[in-house]
Amino acid sequence: MAGFFPLFFKQYWSTGTDATVSTFWLGLGNSGASFLILIMAPILGALADSGGIHKRLLAVFATIGIVATAAFFFVAQGAWPWAISIYVIAIIGFSGANVFYDAMLPSLTTHSDFHRLSALGYALGYLGGGLLFLVNVMMTLQPSWFGLADAAAAVRVSFLSVAVWWLIFSLPLLLGIREQAPTSSSRPALGKEFSKLWNTLKSIRQQRNLWMFLCAYWLYIDGVATIIRMAVDYGMAIGLPSDSLIIALLLVQFIGFPATLVFGRIGQRYGAKRGLWIGLWAYVIATACASLMSSSLEFYALAVALGLVQGGVQSLSRSLFGQLIPPERSGEYFGFLNMLGKAAAVLGPLMVGIVAATTGNSRIGLLSILVLFLLGMWFLRKVDDTPLAASTAPS
Template sequence: MNQQTSKALLKHPPTFAWTLYDWANSAFATTVMAGFFPVFFKQYWSAGVEVTESTFRLGMANSLASILVVCMAPFLGALADQAGAKKKFLLFFAAMGIVMTGSLYLVSMGNWVMALVLYCLGMLGFMGGNIFYDSLLVSVTQKQHYDRVSAYGYAFGYLGGGLLFTFNVLMTLYPGAFGLADAAQAVRLSFISVAVWWGLFSLPLFLLVEEPTGPKQQKGWFSASLRQLLETFASLRSLRMTFLFLLAYWCYIDGVDTIVRMAVDFGLSIGFDANNLMVALLITQFVGFPAALVFASIAARRGAKQGIMIAIFIYLLILLWAYHMESVWEFYTLAIAIGLVQGGIQALSRSLYARLIPHNQAAEFFGFYNMLGKFAAVLGPFIMGWVGVLTGSTRISILSVGILFILGGVLLSMVDVKAGEKAAQEMD
């Protein structure tokens, strides 16, 4: 795709508004999930607790939120399709995430239970909203542009999340310059800033992106949704390539999500300074912005499947390096490497899946997509925390993630994309 076409896509108001939601909610993924919450949880809300114990608690919180999404996602997707209410469901979950994130400001020192409750609900809003956000991809652009537009979403997410995270890191490093008492107050205020950012930049999507037109139930949504859900389970038998891709995605995205959620905790556990880890996360964000677009170019030349396979291979190298890591400069180098592949594997997975599903059931099928992705995240943080407790070594626990990338790569190699696209089109 040439530069002129790319600019034309971003000038299309619904497409641009859709990408801005990634800009909006990525502030939660960056500042809260990957950045300040793991640090603040370990040093402020779990002060005096063994590092392996706090890691276990954090892993359990991530797993619990993921289990809730697993249980709800397919049915909510079916209900949104039947009711024509993707935006309404997105609004509900986004509002939940925004309110819970802002409420973290109120949690006092040592109150790790309340911190985890609000964090879980915030993640539920973040992950639940993404079911409906992802499904709107098929409504804002044409199939030949899925890779590029999906990559734009992740690219803008990295940039927007990185910009706010930069501001928040500066507040924690130099609280006096912002009129704050200390770094703890700065971190607490960062949760407020995420809530405001998320809410403000979500508005264009709700104003400019229209619901897909088509038949929808005027009543009996609940029973119709259950019937559709059962029919989709049955139809997955005929959509063999779609089902195989979901299994592959289930495996490798677990590794991706586990690294995102546990990287800072891992660095703290092996003795790195929190400020150095925040700088590393900033590096990941700003490298991720152009890297997501580079992976879109790879997909244009070699296909989304090959782009994902390249990213999986790089992740395996990253895990091997992390096991032997000793110095902060190595953590910085790993941050660059992760930034090069993280946005790419996420963007191409979303766009490849969009090709393999019937578009008139997009929300429901993306419910399955998010269900499997988050069910995998139930296992990853749990395994990493459990292996750490069992062995007493966080270094050994990081290697357990590698098997998920290997399984995902093997399964993905078996997916015939053209056959999957043909089968999905026949069901539309």
């Protein structure tokens, strides 16, 4: 999503199409998929809680994402309408599966181990994604080593390899994890779940601590997501070569593995808020520095800095939220968290685009993201990170 698809969409699937048209459809595809998940996430989470079907729904959405990702292999050059349509389906599968994946965390561990386990999950994700991405990059740089005709064939095969990898590493979870017990003995009904969601919204409004965290998360994760999605585009805008941008993404993946584990330890020993403060201040400083950079070496330094904190901010946000909600309604509440996550990277890119267009300077546009981090940190200051209630892992 961050590396190959944007480049391949412009350079291969959109061959012969005006660059502004391909940019428009890529933006529309991202926004459309995010909007659908925005609507679906809390409803699906509530249904999963009441029916005890987190794992089954995870399997359904993961399968949608896997099949869509594999389908990129068959999309011909110039067939950008097919590419963007499949991209939307793949994002829905990926994002939908994550709602249920995240919601399983409270049932798998104790509150005292939340931060470590959440960080371990993210860290292994960075390691696994980084290993496969490294192989895929080598395929595109040296296609002959892999018996491929050219770089275009290598990228198409890369999408197929991602689908196979995703399927294989979903099996331990699907086969080895026990399903969370239903919270209701009756069959889940959509109308009933809408009513429950409305009650949950009212409940969140009455829980000042949870409300403050959700406001903080929505703001700062928008900044994080904006940097993730806009980094390649920003690098290209200031004239950096595409190879340098790909190498920078690899740096983030591999540095993110050990760094996220360290943040898990920080959260476990000193609390999630302190870990988040470290990560968010690093984002503030890195964003300010990024507005001044002009070379590939500086872009690599930025990648290292973000790799050190990106996974920590993501994992500690998830585990802190898990401490603040009732475990028996984790799917429903994590549905709201994922909903806010999908609403993120909407405000940030809009700010960057408007400020850059108004000032005629992409660097000033990037600086506008600082507002999101600083406001998010202001709300985070008001959050009490005391766990809502103790919970125990199932036997």
